[in-house]
Amino acid sequence: MDASILIVGDHEFLASLSALTPDLAAFTLEVAPNPHEATPLIQAQQPDLLIIQATQPGSLDLCQRVKTQSHLAWIYCVVVDDRQPPAPNELGDRPQDDAHLETSALMMGADAYVDLWRAELQNKSSEKSDQSLIGAHVQAGLRRVQNHRELIRTNDILSAIALSDPLTELNNRRAFEWELPRQIHNARLRGMPISLLMLDVDFFKSINDTYGHLVGDRALQLIASRLRHNLRFYDTPFRYGGEEFVIILSDTGNQEAEAIANRICRLISDQPFVIDDSLDLNITISAGTASLVVQDDARGISLLRRADQNLLRAKALGRNRVVGGQESDAPGESGLGNPDPSPAHES
Template sequence: MNALVLLVGDPLFLAGVLERVRGLAAVTVETVETAAQAEVLMNESPPDLVIAQARQLTPLSKLSTFRQQRSLLGIYFVVIEDRLLPRLVKLPMQTPMPVEETIEALEAGADAYLWLPPAERMQVPPTTYEQFNRLLQAQVQTGLYRSLAYRDLTQANDWLSAVALVDALTQLNNRRAFDLELPRQIENTRSKAIDLSLMMIDIDCFKSINDYYGHPVGDEVLRQLAQRLLNDMRFYDTPFRYGGEEFTVILNQTNAQEAGAIGDRLCRLMADQVFSIDASLTISTTVSIGIATLQPSDDEEGKSLLKRADQNLLKAKNLGRNQVVIS
């Protein structure tokens, strides 16, 4: 089991937990004595399960601060009260539960709160003492199961999110990713008072390529063009497959003059380098490019910026293709 368990408590408490809980040898165990030390360790490498001595979390609001950190949401917290609570001293055969303390701990964010009194001070019968140990063991097993399930679910969700934002054919970010990223880049540009331009690229006569050579060849042209964008654009420029044979590139820190130069260079690159489909087939094609530079009047979502870039792309097509139009 690839799990990390963090024990928090004084040396006597730590030794007791290690002795009472079976199966800890199969996981990685870290030990610290204070909540402050635990917080540092949790931020560096979040554990799957925390078993903490209640007195180290006094007041229990310390636990609440842990729960407020998003990176620690998947941790299962087991809080153990090992002190002899005077008001709970009853007959040995009874197993008193600290109800008020349990409520307080759970409201603070604990997943489980256990009272494990020292056997020698309570004169707890062996069978009752074993029940306490079984309860602790059950909570540890439950905590590890839930935490690892949460980890697996988080990883699966991260993967699905990544897949949802990536174009399967070209491996570029897709239209959905573009719609999310453009407003963020506009906000960043305006907050820093810098320039931003948007480039729209369309493969000239792409329908003819599909009609004459077939869609698999057209797909290969799309893949190779996407790779050229990744290889030849600046590292801080973000290319997207917008749809069909159209691509967009967000040009960060780029004014109109700089964007025009980038567009001209890209046009030459596409025209001068053939697309090698296989050993017997190469295809020459060109691209048309429309560019718009962010203006103060543009909306925060980038709709007007995108509209101008698209209009300029259409102008480039109508003027004979294989050229750049910018505004």
């Protein structure tokens, strides 16, 4: 397994550990001489496994600090008791000390406790070096870390699925409702503008009624692709629902948002969409923009409402156009053409 191990201990401890567990060399190893110097390494590199010399001052505190931080708690901690074996006349006291130290280590968050002296005795009595007790704990720890990684990867995939629109491969409405408050917070924190652009495909119902829903679905896919490849890298498009899309325009004021909306409208209308070898569709969109103001709520509900109202105005004014501006201002309007007549109740 490709894994990283941080050993926290002095030179003698490292030498004893290397002699007992030569297969440690197969992993990416880092060494810190004490818990104080180990702390920044753990934060920066987040090793898969810690092997900590128990007699180092602060060793158990280090283990506890790791386990109480959610972004580090998955790291597997092995505490190694490196005290010298007791003299023959002291053998009766050592087991009690062992039990106390092991209990303390486990209570402070250690995943495993190993007595180096007993590990040495076991290693000498074993005919196979791969039966090292410390090596077995390392393998057990790395298996647990691997399981954790796979679980995180699976959760990430499931989260991505939950936030993605399967048809267009854009982020979906749930993702938008999570992302908009975050971007509003960041914009206010930095004192930067932010705008919304809402788009609606004109007369989309006619496409479904005339050519069928499969053609309608393909049209949405092509529209989403054209949007995705013609936005700035920091603008975020979402499929809001049906034939509606919404785009978060970061660091963008109202006039610039209207300019972007007009460019996108022309981008959609100027070039037909090739559905298949026998069908090209001329498609237009209507758009409404709105920019964040001081009175807007943190979730962006009022901002979204203004963009939606401007979109409705664009559709009422004949479609294939952009309406922008704030509710308190006279909205800007720009027509981009005369769309083919269709029933007024269609989108």
